[in-house]
Amino acid sequence: MWTQDPAMKAMFRVLERVAGDDVTVLVRGETGSGKELVAAAIHALSGRRKGPFRAINCAALPSHLLESELFGHARGAFTGAVRDTPGHVQLAHRGTLFLDEVAELPLELQAKLLRVVETRTVIPVGAREPVPVDVRFVSATHRALRKEVEAGRFRADLMYRLRVIPVFIPSLRERPDDIPLLVEKFMAERNETSRRKVERVAPAAMTILRRYSWPGNVRELKNVLAYAYAMGDGPTLAPADLPPELVDPKLSGAELVSPSPASEAHSENPEARRILEVLGRTGGNRQRAAQILGMSRVTLWRRMRELGLAEQA
Numbered sequence: 119m120w121t122q123d124p125a126m127k128a129m130f131r132v133l134e135r136v137a138g139d140d141v142t143v144l145v146r147g148e149t150g151s152g153k154e155l156v157a158a159a160i161h162a163l164s165g166r167r168k169g170p171f172r173a174i175n176c177a178a179l180p181s182h183l184l185e186s187e188l189f190g191h192a193r194g195a196f197t198g199a200v201r202d203t204p205g206h207v208q209l210a211h212r213g214t215l216f217l218d219e220v221a222e223l224p225l226e227l228q229a230k231l232l233r234v235v236e237t238r239t240v241i242p243v244g245a246r247e248p249v250p251v252d253v254r255f256v257s258a259t260h261r262a263l264r265k266e267v268e269a270g271r272f273r274a275d276l277m278y279r280l281r282v283i284p285v286f287i288p289s290l291r292e293r294p295d296d297i298p299l300l301v302e303k304f305m306a307e308r309n310e311t312s313r314r315k316v317e318r319v320a321p322a323a324m325t326i327l328r329r330y331s332w333p334g335n336v337r338e339l340k341n342v343l344a345y346a347y348a349m350g351d352g353p354t355l356a357p358a359d360l361p362p363e364l365v366d367p368k369l370s371g372a373e374l375v376s377p378s379p380a381s382e383a384h385s386e387n388p389e390a391r392r393i394l395e396v397l398g399r400t401g402g403n404r405q406r407a408a409q410i411l412g413m414s415r416v417t418l419w420r421r422m423r424e425l426g427l428a429e430q431a
């Protein structure tokens with residue numbers, strides 16, 4: 119992981135210290151900030167590094183599919199279940215299971231996950247016998263889990279189980295000194311594979327990159343560089359190579375989002391705020407907004423509906 123931010127370095131020291139124990143780690147950070155990378159680093163630093171590392175996004179599937187993906191199912195459990203199928207928990211045996219967006223796990227599956235964490239066994243859907251599993255759990259969320267508990271959406275007992283070691287990844291805008299470092303790293307990667315070879319970033323372009331608010335964090339920075347490589351030519355990365363909404367102050371920044379009553383009501387929710395900000399910058403273009411946020415258009419639409427933003431776009 120590339121960083122020179124003191125808070126990130128301190129977080130890394132914590133990870134190095136705890137990776138070897140089987141304690142659960144809960145990573146909190148905005149979308150694209152590197153939560154999965156942190157989970158993979160914990161795995162790589164642990165004694166389980168030769169075992170599997172599996173990741174599942176708890177927000178990506180409807181409840182019944184997620185249950186079977188996570189815990190597996192027995193033959194005949196439902197129409198189409200033609201054979202016993204292990205879920206992610208079993209597939210991560212002797213390794214690490216990364217539960218991304220764990221706060222989105224429905225309550226009934228939280229109960230089932232709690233049993234797995236406590237008993238170190240899993241009962242696949244439609245099966246009778248528990249199967250012993252040896253898994254290290256690392257979870258992540260962009261939400262404050264304690265608030266989810268207070269609101270009755272997340273079980274307190276599961277939170278305590280999953281959050282033995284809590285770590286926080288600052289957003290990219292909170293660590294602007296990481297921007298040149300990450301630009302350098304991603305440029306080196308792109309120079310290997312791309313037709314264009316960039317040798318330097320024009321100071322004006324770097325100023326733009328450093329001033330931008332990066333709602334999609336490191337993933338967005340990576341995407342912006344991909345754009346710059348594709349759109350520009352020559353050895354110098356210039357402001358003109360950058361996406362227009364980064365360059366034109368009229369197109370960038372949260373102040374463009376008209377403060378409608380609905381967006382004010384959502385100003386407490388960081389994800390809603392971020393989505394509104396990006397939609398403001400893209401002039402309501404959802405395809406482009408989804409790209410910036412590093413999610414599919416369908417996911418963006420679903421999140422907007424869930425957050426009550428759909429009527430505004």
Ligand SMILES: Nc1ncnc2c1ncn2[C@@H]1O[C@H](COP(=O)(O)OP(=O)(O)OP(=O)(O)O)[C@@H](O)[C@H]1O
Nearest residue numbers: 119120121148149150151152153154155218336337
């Ligand atoms: N410090 C870093 N150094 C190098 N690459 C990074 C760093 N942080 C993030 N990345 C890269 O940025 C991208 C997004 O990171 P990652 O998938 O870990 O984010 P995330 O927080 O898990 O995102 P999401 O919340 O959307 O699941 C990945 O390609 C990852 O390799």
